[in-house]
């Protein structure tokens with residue numbers, strides 16, 4: 001699948017939707033990406049857009065998202081709004097004929113995600129979920145190593161991601177109307193690691209602690225696979241957990257140092273159990289690590305590719321289906337849910 005690539009003599013223009021935490025982080029990293037430039041930013045507030053544009057050297061600042069979508073200098077729209085807005089924002093960007101990189105989770109539910117993917121394909125436009133861990137050089141080396149047999153056949157994946165989120169009750173961490181859910185926000189990373197290595201599980205078990213508004217603050221999942229593997233995953237937005245991961249098999253294990261979605265190092269333990277060989281290694285990262293997904297988007301657009309092999313839509317959809325199942329078994333509901 002191909003589309004018309006941006007002219008080779010100019011940088012790929014990114015249009016930024018929203019001015020929150022990750023939009024700032026992404027645009028800071030975009031400065032490290034050759035052949036890419038943030039050319040426009042849109043906010044619900046023109047003042048916030050202007051402040052953002054001045055800080056990051058973005059040429060155009062708009063007081064609406066629609067104006068970003070109408071800007072001909074924008075080749076690809078980066079969606080950094082709360083999850084609850086992703087579907088509307090992505091469909092609007094596609095309708096405006098733009099390629100899209102959308103923050104994780106792509107959608108609140110698998111049905112929403114499927115509608116977005118279908119629309120991108122129908123229009124012949126690039127779409128990817130900004131699942132930056134899939135472009136992380138350290139994790140790419142881990143996945144290559146597992147496929148090359150470093151641990152033998154994978155039997156166990158244990159992965160955790162946790163943090164203590166800001167306490168503002170109106171923030172996207174706590175407001176169900178904005179998609180608040182530790183599973184959707186941080187649990188998506190351990191789930192992505194498990195599916196990246198093991199594919200689709202047979203069974204999904206889980207439990208979550210819900211706050212008074214029904215938001216899953218902390219959750220645990222157990223996935224079982226036809227291969228005989230088990231993945232034990234946890235996530236929290238209320239605990240300072242270890243945020244590490246381990247992949248174990250008959251021939252050894254890989255220990256992924258915190259934070260597991262962009263680890264500074266990885267340790268491979270192999271050889272004999274009573275005399276193990278231990279090797280720790282790391283890979284260079286550009287910027288804070290978000291640059292790698294932008295590099296991949298630029299590469300795809302230049303090559304006229306509608307999907308990224310590093311950020312595959314099939315992988316996004318599989319994780320979205322598992323998040324639906326996880327929320328189902330944990331009893332986590334969001335306003336307007338259309339769980340599959």
Ligand SMILES: NC(=O)c1ccc[n+]([C@@H]2O[C@H](COP(=O)([O-])OP(=O)(O)OC[C@H]3O[C@@H](n4cnc5c(N)ncnc54)[C@H](OP(=O)(O)O)[C@@H]3O)[C@@H](O)[C@H]2O)c1
Nearest residue numbers: 018019020021022023043044048080081082083103104105
């Ligand atoms: N890849 C990663 O590592 C990573 C890290 C953090 C977050 N994320 C994802 O990125 C998305 C945004 O997260 P964030 O941490 O940047 O959130 P945030 O700091 O709360 O910012 C969200 C921005 O969205 C805009 N927005 C639009 N509608 C809104 C509404 N109804 N309420 C509040 N804000 C609204 C606001 O920008 P304007 O007012 O300027 O329009 C706001 O600044 C989420 O989907 C999250 O899962 C990814």
